[in-house]
């Protein structure tokens with residue numbers, strides 16, 4: 001109940017930033033178009049690169065643009081609020097409340113993600129659909145699995161962003177870590193180039209790391225590349241990282257409150 | 266109040282200690298040196314249910330640090346804290362349902378949300394029954410005169426309005442103890458008065474225990490029967506407000522207006538503190554009678570007027586602080 005209330009309030013809060021939303025959709029679409037032509041050129045040269053055909057590749061581009069803000073790939077989202085509250089010392093107030101901080105911020109981030117999905121997710125997807133004729137999930141099962149995968153992607157990304165924000169307990173400021181983590185995520189999540197194109201050990205590694213949950217796994221499910229037990233394995237992979245990372249958030253928070261100081265008088 | 270832990274005091278602080286490691290840059294050295302700041306040490310006191318305690322001390326004395334340890338958001342580096350028999354830092358969540366905190370410097374309200382929405386979230390967070398919530402909200406809103414602000418986003422509230430909102434927020438779940446860290450900071454005289462009246466009523470009607478930190482001694486005089494003075498992290502006085510006067514070795518002042526200017530008056534049992542033209546200030550111990558001094562002055566000088574000033578609590582405390590330094 002509380003967490004639903006938290007999520008809806010964050011949703012509403014983000015909904016007040018209309019101008020930012022519109023310009024964001026515009027930006028995503030411009031990037032979507034540029035990437036689409038780049039990928040089309042790439043797949044023209046190698047029509048089955050990574051096991052994708054050119055329609056898969058273009059669909060992947062637009063899914064990436066739709067997911068970018070929904071999972072807050074660059075970092076940010078409600079975990080920026082947390083980092084700011086740690087820096088100012090206001091986190092003291094969050095800490096003495098009878099609810100866990102991780103659950104609270106996760107609920108809040110899901111509210112944010114829902115808003116970004118409806119706007120910055122659907123917006124570019126619609127444009128991709130009209131202009132580039134991207135493919136849709138092949139079955140109801142795939143569509144449902146994609147929805148689940150999307151929620152898991154948000155949770156995994158939230159946990160990583162939460163860990164990044166928690167560095168503020170020690171460093172007072174998360175921004176250095178956040179920039180590095182964002183840049184790394186862009187690359188290793190398959191946002192720039194699908195992980196299916198990563199060669200050899202780099203591909204194996206990237207597909208085993210939590211960032212694969214961000215774009216590659218949901219996109220593969222949308223494209224119907226994961227079926228049957230393989231679909232279960234894909235979702236299981238995300239669940240595993242979600243559980244591990246959320247546990248890490250709890251651990252870090254416990255460590256932070258025991259060792260570290262709450263700032264300010 | 267139900268009492269399952271009432272065998273001991275409500276708040277029990279024993280040999281409490283908190284140090285901070287800080288790194289400082291020292292002139293001439295390249296590396297920063299580690300240094301320990303002792304914020305609280307050897308602090309022992311206890312508070313019973315229903316008390317209203319003033320917790321005062323100069324800047325940096327360790328008041329906020331103590332309150333953070335009492336709420337469980339800061340872990341002591343030594344000694345013990347128990348609130349209702351619970352260890353605040355280990356049982357923070359359990360304790361949170363029983364305490365309320367107001368930090369004058371920060372807000373517990375959600376910046377972007379209307380006041381009412383913040384209260385709503387708190388109802389869900391503390392699982393306050395709808396009936397009780399309604400009742401409390403109506404009452405606090407009425408007493409603190411917040412009705413017109415309920416639908417205003419917190420960031421648009423004035424300091425005083427926000428503070429009243431924060432106090433409401435801290436009390437909605439009927440806490441047994443409320444810690445107030447400088448709740449009157451920045452409030453005007455009328456708001457301060459209203460707030461004090463409200464806190465008094467809360468204590469009287471619900472038996473809510475109050476621990477109050479402030480630099481405004483009128484808050485203490487208006488609210489607290491008991492005062493704990495802390496300086497350099499440790500308690501230097503714990504007792505009644507009246508006792509604090511005596512402890513300070515405080516003095517009363519006899520103000521004498523002479524008919525003509527004169528050298529400092531010399532009478533037994535009193536000492537001249539100040540001379541300003543024909544007016545002189547003589548101090549004498551609070552527990553001594555003024556009569557013989559007045560008589561002695563009148564016998565030797567031509568007196569135009571006399572008055573006696575009672576000791577000022579601020580002077581007493583200033584005295585206490587400066588002795589500790």
Ligand SMILES: Nc1ncnc2c1ncn2[C@@H]1O[C@H](COP(=O)(O)OP(=O)(O)OP(=O)(O)O)[C@@H](O)[C@H]1O
Pocket residue numbers: 261262263264265285286287302303304322323324325326327328329330331
């Ligand atoms: N996070 C911290 N790191 C280092 N030193 C700290 C920290 N918090 C407090 N201190 C130090 O501990 C001492 C006590 O601080 P505290 O905030 O408890 O004082 P206070 O009594 O609340 O003062 P004030 O009246 O100014 O609010 C001060 O010397 C302060 O510099």
Ligand SMILES: [Mg+2]
Pocket residue numbers: 265328329330446
């Ligand atoms: Mg303080």
